Amino acid sequence: MSKVLIIGAGGVGRVVTHKCAQAKDVFSAITLASRTQSKCDAIAAEIPDFPIKTAKVDADNVPELVALIQQEKPQLVLNVALPYQDLTIMDACLETGVDYLDTANYEPIDTAKFEYSWQWAYHDRFKEKGLMALLGSGFDPGVTNVYTALAAKKYLDEIHEIDIIDANAGSHGQPFATNFNPEINIREVTAPCRHWENGNWIETPALSTKHSFEFPDGIGPMNIYRMYHEEMESLVKHIPTIKKAQFWMTFSDNYLKHLEVLQNIGMTRIDEVEYQGQKIVPLQFLKAVLPDPGSLGPLTKGRTCIGVIARGIKDGKRKQVYIYNICDHEACYKEVNSQAISYTTGVPATVGAMMMLTGKWRGEGVFNMEQFDPELFLDVLAPMGLPTQVIDGGEWPEL
Known part of the structure; x- marks a missing residue:
């Protein structure tokens, strides 16, 4: 049983929160954080049978992220915020010693160019700390x-x-x-x-x-x-x-x-x-x-x-x-x-988290989805809705 911190309260954040709350055998506690806490509160109110803690955080601000992670002490941070914020959240995970997962690779806000090079460059730092980062755990990618x-x-x-x-x-x-x-x-x-x-x-x-x-x-x-x-x-x-x-x-x-x-x-x-x-x-x-x-x-x-x-x-x-x-x-x-666009991203993010937290997918460093056993993932994805x-x-x- 594990505690997770979900960052991002858009459509995908809503799905991830719902699906994590359904998997009570894996997730013992959930904190949902966003720049706008009222969005988190609205999602939490949809899930009366699982107490969701909410928080306000600026995902562009590493010290704010570090303070929140230290306060909540999750085993894993699920980043379903904007791809511009991948690196700041990865930095905060490194500083606090917490595993990381996202659904889309980093993209600079001032250049319409997305590629994995920025995040792959974090591999050695995650490996040295014995941490795991799973990239692109959505549907496509994922x-x-x-x-x-x-x-x-x-x-x-x-x-x-x-x-x-x-x-x-x-x-x-x-x-x-x-x-x-x-x-x-x-x-x-x-x-x-x-x-x-x-x-x-x-x-x-x-x-x-x-x-x-x-x-x-x-x-x-x-x-x-x-x-x-x-x-x-x-x-x-x-x-x-x-x-x-x-x-x-x-x-x-x-x-x-x-x-x-x-x-x-x-x-x-x-x-x-x-x-x-x-x-x-x-x-x-x-x-x-x-x-x-x-x-x-x-x-x-x-x-x-x-x-x-x-x-x-x-x-x-x-x-x-x-x-x-x-x-x-x-x-x-x-x-x-x-709708299904958010669902097909949020469910795989939840399953990726389950793979990491249960030890079915495990490694030290930065990884993409195809580097692990696909059947273990798909065996869980189907009963979760896909x-x-x-x-x-x-x-x-x-x-």
Whole structure:
């Protein structure tokens, strides 16, 4: 039984808090902290059968974080705040001797560039202190890394190509809204695309490569667009047989139309502009006027489908496998007051914490999800709400 400190009270923080409270055999105490304590209090009030302690903390401030960790004395800090704050929270964990977990890799606030190099650089310091940091324990990154590791362990002798495909086949009825933090979402989508091919990163313009893909379980055909996503960086490092890695995501024509207009008029800029004597960042202003993703839960209907198609060699023959999950927006909201985008990130974060706290996944240093036994993780993920489906040897087109 272990005490955890959850930092971040957005949609993912809500799911993580609910799911940790459900796993009473692992979690003995939970503290939920955020810059806005009232958000923490509102989440705590949703869980009357598990006393959730709340606190106020500025995750950009290492001394504040250190003071809170020393006061609460958790065995693990779950970082579901913004990716800008990964390094300050890791610094605080090092100073206080506490294990660390997050769901997205570090990104500097003034540069739309996310990569693992900053966090991998912490490996020796965590190792020297006998601490563990688990990076990217969400769905993508996170479960997609685990699916790839499962393909390598169970279905293929060598993986040569992977296509990570993320579909949100749901609708919230709003003219334009993002399903998670608008600032992070838009930075990610508008960044140049990179994919891995024959030992190199190939860069192409954002959203310039498009295919139609037939999704399983009745979801049907949807347009998918190639973009860069961080799990490819760790997967090609830790599974060196991979010759080609691509990430694909669905976007509606309506979303892309609005995004193009916002880009054309400068509203997606992340540099400061002067307005009436004050400096503002257009994208941060846009975030303030767009619908809060947390408000979309009761409005969103439909399903998500996120998975990995892995191709390679099995018993000397070419083979492919499709490993995926289907998640229902309305069922998620009924259970934890959040839609499936937050649910598919928050549940794996909780399971990653369970793996660490029970010792099923253990190491000293900084790790990515594919470095551990995938079946141990997936055996817990399914009863926590995200079952895995496998089409072994199916006929899926090469993208």
